[in-house]
Amino acid sequence: MIIKLKNVRLAFCQNLFKPGVMPGSAADAVPKYSSTFLIPKNDPQVKTVQEAINAVALAKWEKKAAVIGRGLVAENKVCLHDGDLKEQYDGFSGSMYVGASNKVKPLVIDKDRTELVESSGKPYAGCYVNCSLEVWAQDNQFGKRINATLRGVQFLRDGDAFVGGAPATDDEFEDIGDTGAEDIA
Numbered sequence: 001m002i003i004k005l006k007n008v009r010l011a012f013c014q015n016l017f018k019p020g021v022m023p024g025s026a027a028d029a030v031p032k033y034s035s036t037f038l039i040p041k042n043d044p045q046v047k048t049v050q051e052a053i054n055a056v057a058l059a060k061w062e063k064k065a066a067v068i069g070r071g072l073v074a075e076n077k078v079c080l081h082d083g084d085l086k087e088q089y090d091g092f093s094g095s096m097y098v099g100a101s102n103k104v105k106p107l108v109i110d111k112d113r114t115e116l117v118e119s120s121g122k123p124y125a126g127c128y129v130n131c132s133l134e135v136w137a138q139d140n141q142f143g144k145r146i147n148a149t150l151r152g153v154q155f156l157r158d159g160d161a162f163v164g165g166a167p168a169t170d171d172e173f174e175d176i177g178d179t180g181a182e183d184i185a
Contacts, residue, residue: 107152
């Protein structure tokens with residue numbers, strides 16, 4: 001089930017432009033593109049994610065969905081998590097968060113829908129984005145879970161950067177035209 005989240009805060013986006021393995025992963029883990037999206041607990045989008053989780057569980061496990069779903073939540077095996085349990089990280093306290101990944105590179109675009117590259121400095125951890133996710137139920141040799149696949153991210157607006165700060169913008173500098181470096185003091 002595809003869902004779109006709007007005006008959510010981006011965290012742990014170091015693997016947004018190139019795949020990587022998250023710390024603590026198994027030695028044979030496949031590198032993936034990934035990010036985390038923070039949603040204030042009182043935001044109606046939390047309910048949207050919960051409804052998607054319930055819908056895919058029902059489609060997958062039918063009559064057993066409620067029982068299996070409660071077990072997955074208890075074991076923290078769903079894509080929606082309580083940020084208060086990760087309050088040591090900037091922005092997580094008072095929020096819910098969705099972790100999403102994909103083996104395939106997600107679309108990463110700016111406000112005007114032009115594609116962004118890593119060197120643009122956007123998006124960054126702490127900024128606000130819109131995102132497209134696919135929530136799905138896993139039931140295979142690796143167990144049961146409700147996961148989110150990262151489909152795309154759209155930079156929406158700046159926010160206070162988490163760890164390391166946002167890059168400079170061109171309006172922080174003067175236009176020096178054709179002046180040579182030797183003329184600048």
